[in-house]
Amino acid sequence: MGGQGSDEKRSLELAEEARETEWQKPSFISELFMGRVATSLIFPFPEQDPADKRAGDEVLEKLRIFLKEKLDADRIDREKEIPPEVIAGLRDLGLFGIKIPKEYGGLGLSQTNYNRIVQLVSSHCASTAVMLSAHQSIGVPQPLRMFGTEEQKQKYLPRLAAGAMSAFALTEPGVGSDPSKMTTTAVPAEDDESYLINGKKLWITNGPVADLMIVMARTNDPREERPEITAFIVEGNAEGLSTEHRCDFMGLKGLQNGLLNFDNVRVSREDILGSMGEGLKLALRTLNTGRLTLPAACGGAMKQTLAMAVKWGKERRQWGAPVAHHEAVAAKIASIAADIFAVESLTWLTSALAERGETDIRLEAAMAKLYCTEALWRAVDEGVQIRGGRGYETADSLRGRGEAPMPMERALRDARINLIIEGTSEIMRLFIAREALDPHLRIAGASATSDKVNFKEAAGFYARWYPALWLPRFKAPGGVALPGRLGRHLRFVERATRRLARDLFHMMVRHRQGLQKKQMLLGRLVDTGAELFAMTAVLSRAASPQRPKGAEQMADLFCRQARRRLNALHRAIYSNDDRLAYKTARQVLDGDYPWIEENILCTWKEEREKE
Template structure:
C-alpha cells in the first residue's frame, strides 16, 4: 500500500473511531436522506415558551443598553482591541455564563435565549460576539457541562460564569481537519499525578487572554499508528504556556487569537476531561452544539446587511427613481429578504431542537451552519454591491467626509470567517455526507474504511426500500395544516426528498467505496438536502399561527428560488464536468501551465522563516 493510501486509511480510521456510531434519537435530516419526510419532527414550528421569552427579553434589554452606551464597534475594529472595561461590563451582565446553570453562578438560560443574545451582539460587533461564543459555545463551559465530573464542574464553572475567559485549543500549524496527524503530546509523570504537555496550538480564539483552556493532545507514543487524543483543562497562567504570536485577520480585528506554545506545562491528572482517549469524541460532540450559534450570528449579520441595503435602496436616487426600484437592485433585496427568512427560521428551529433534546441534531446543526453561513456571505456581498463605492469605503472614512458611518465593509470582512470556523463548508459537506450514508453502510454491513459488504442483507433491504421511493406518501400531510400556497411547496419537498434518496442510492451503486472520494458529487447531494431542510423550516414557520406578517410571501419566494437551485443540483448529479475539472486541476498543480502565472510579482514567495 502506498504511503499516501496508508495515511488516508489511518485518517479515516481515526475519524470513524471518534464518530457517534449510534442514533439514539430521531433525526429529521437523517430520515430525509433515506427518502422519508418526517413532518412530525418539524411541524408545528416550535415557538419559544412565553415565560422563557420573557426572561430573554429582560436580559436583552440590558445587553442592548450596555452595547449602545459602552461598545464602539468601529473603535474596536480600528484599535484591534476590546477594552478590558468592556469585557468586565459584559461579565457583570453575566454574559460569560449565559448557559451555565444557576447553581454554579450562571444565568442558566436556554439555547434560544443564548442565541438571541449572541444575535444581538453580533449585529453590532462581530469581534465581541466571537469573544463570547468562543468562550462558551466551544470553550471550557460547554465540554465541561457535557463531560466534566461533579468535582470539575464545582471547581471551574463558577469561575467561568464570573468572567474567566476560556478557549478551545485543537488546531495545530500542520493539523487542521485531520486530527490523526496531531503532534502536541502529553506524557504522564513518573508518580502518575500529573501530565506534562508539549506542543503548539494555532488559531486559538481567546487563547492569548484565556484564564482556562481545554486542549486536545496525544497521550500515547508518537510512534503509534493511531493517536490517542485526550482533552485537558489547563490554567492560562501555567508555567511554560506562552502566546508566541497574536494572529491578525481580514476581519474580527478585536479578537484575541494566537499561536500558543506549551513547553513542559504540568497539568494535574484530575484535569483530564471526559476520560483518556476521549478527546476527539469530546471535541466533535462539543462542536455539534457549538455550531448552533453560527446560524444566529449569520441571521444577525444578514439583518444588518439588509437594513443597510434597504436604507440605501430608498435614499439613493438614480435615473429619476430610488435605486431600490430598479430591477437589478430590487432582485438583490428580494433574494436577501427571502434568504434571511430561511436563515432566521433555521436558527430558531435548531435552537429549539437543542433545548428540547428529543432529537439527534448532529446533522441539523451541521446543515444549518453550512446553509446559513453560505447564505449570509451572499447577502453581505450583495449589500456591498448595492452601496457601490460607499460599500467598499470604511465607516471612519465615510464619517470623516460627512456621511453616515455605515460599516458595510467591516460587515463583509467580519463575515468571511464564518464559512471557515467550526468546520469549513467543504468539511461540512463531507461530514454531512458521511452521516447521511450511515444507514446505507449499516444495511450493507460496510464502513468508511472497509470494502466488505453483506450482499444478501443489502439486497433484502433495497428490494423493499427502493420501489417505495417512486411512490408518493400523502400520509405525511395528514397532521399538517397549511394554506395551499404553502402546502404545494411541502408537496414538492416530499417528492424532492424521495428523489434525493434515489440520487444518493444511484451514485452509491455506481461508485460504491469510491463515493467518499467524489467530493463534488457529495457536495451537490448535501446542498440539495440543505435546500430541502431550509424549505421545510420556512414552510413550517410561515404556516405557524405566530408567523410574522408577510411570512407566507417570503416563504413562497424562497421556495420558488430554492426549487430552481434544486433542479440545477439534481441535473449536475448526473451531468457535470467533475472529471475534466479534476484532471485540469492536477495538471495545473503539476506545473503544466506555467504561463498562467506569467507577468506577476509574488513578493510573498520565499518569505517563510528558516526552520
C-alpha cells in the same frame, strides 16, 4: 502511493472511532436522505415558552443599551482590541455565563435565549460576538457541563460564570481537520500525579487572554500509528504556556487569537476532562453543540446588512427613482430578506430541538451551520454591491467626510470566516455526507474503512425500498395542512426528498466504495438536503399561529428560489465537469501550464525560499 493510502486509511479509522455511531434518537436530516419527510419532528414550529422569552427579554433590554452606549464597534475594528471596560461590562451583565446553570453562578438561560443574545451582539460587533461565543459555545463551559465531574464543575463553572475567559485548543500548525496528525503530547510526569504537555496550537480564539482552556493532546507513544487523544483543562497562566504570535485576520480585528506554545506545561490528572483517549469524541460533541450558535450570529449580521441596504436603497436616487425601486437592486433586497427568514427559521428550530433533547441534532446543527454561513456570505456580497463605492469604504472614512458610517465593508470582512470556522463548508459537506451514508452502509454490512458488503441483506432491503421511492403520493407528508400557496411547496419537498434518496442510491451503485472520494458529487447531494431542510423549516414557521407579519409571502418567495436551486443541483449530479476539472487541477499543480505564473511577482515565494 502506498504511504499515502496508509495515511488516508489511518485517518478514516480514527475519524470513524470518534464518531457517535449509535443513533439513539430520530433525526430529520437522517430520514431525509432515506427519502422520508419526518414532519412530526418539525411541525408544528416550536415557539418559545412565554416565561422563557421574558427571561431573555430582560437581558436583551439591558444588553441593547450597553451595546449602544458603551461598545464602539468601529473603534474595536480600528484598534484591534476589545477595551477592558467593555469586557468588564459584559461580565457585569452575566454574559460569560449565559447557559451556565444558576447553581454555579450563571444566568441559566436556554439555548434559544443564548442565540437571541448572540444575534443581537453579532448585528453590532462580530468581534465581541465571537469572543463571547468561543468562550461558552466551544470553550470550557460547554464541554465541562457535558463531560466534567461534579468536582470539576464546582471548581471551574463559578469562575467561568464570573467572567474567567476560556478557549478550546485543538488545531495545530500542521493539523486542521485530520486529528491523526496531532503532534501535541501529554506524558506522565515523574510524580505520576500530573502530565506534561508539549506542542503548539494555532488559531486559538481567546487563547492569548484565556484564564482557562481545553487542550487536546496525544497521550500514547508518538511512535504508535494511531494516536490516543485526551482532553485537559489547563490554566491560562500555567508555567510553560506562552503566546508566540497573535494572529491578525481579514476581519474580526478585535479578536484575541494566536499561536500558543506548550513547553512542559504541567496539568494535574484531576484536570483530565472525560476519559483517557476520549478527546476526539468530546471535541466532536462540543462542536456539534457549538455550531448551533453560528446561524444566530449569521442572522444578526444579515439583518444589519439588509437594514443598511434598505436605508441606502430608499435614499439614493438614480435615473429619476430610488435605486431600490430598480428591478436589479430590488431583486437583491428581496433575496436577502427571504434568506433571512430561512436563516431565522433554522436558528429557532435547531435551538428548540436542542432544548427538547428528543432528536439527534448532529446533522441538523451541521446543516444549519453550512446553510446559514453561506447565506450570510451571499447577503453581505450583495449588500456591498447595492451600496456601490460606499460599500467598499470604511465606516471611519465615511464618517470623516460627513456621511452615515454604515459598516458594510466591515460586515463583509467579518462574515467571511464563518465559512471556515467550526468546520469549513467543504468539511461540513463531507461530514454530513458520511452520516447520510451511514444507514446504507449498515444495511449493506459495510463501513467507510471496509469493502465488505452483505449483498443478500442489502438486496432484500433495496428490493422493497427503492421501488417505493417512485410511487406517486397524493397527500401532503404527515397530513400537514399549510395556508395559501404553501401546500404545494411541501408536496414538492416530499417529491424532491424521494428524488434525493434515489440520486444517492444511484451514485452508490455507480461509484461504490469510491463514492467517498467524489467530494463534488457528495457536496451537491448535501446541498440538496440543506435546501430541503431550509424549505421545511420555513414552511413550518410560516404555518405557525405566531408567525411574523408577511411570513406566507416570504416563505413562498424563498421556496420558489430554493426549488430552482434544487433543480439545478439535481441536473449537476448527472451532468458535470468534475472529471475534467480534477484532471486540469492536477496538471496545474504539476506545472503543466507555465504561462499561469508568467508576468506576475510573488515576493512571498522568494521570502519563503530565503528561509
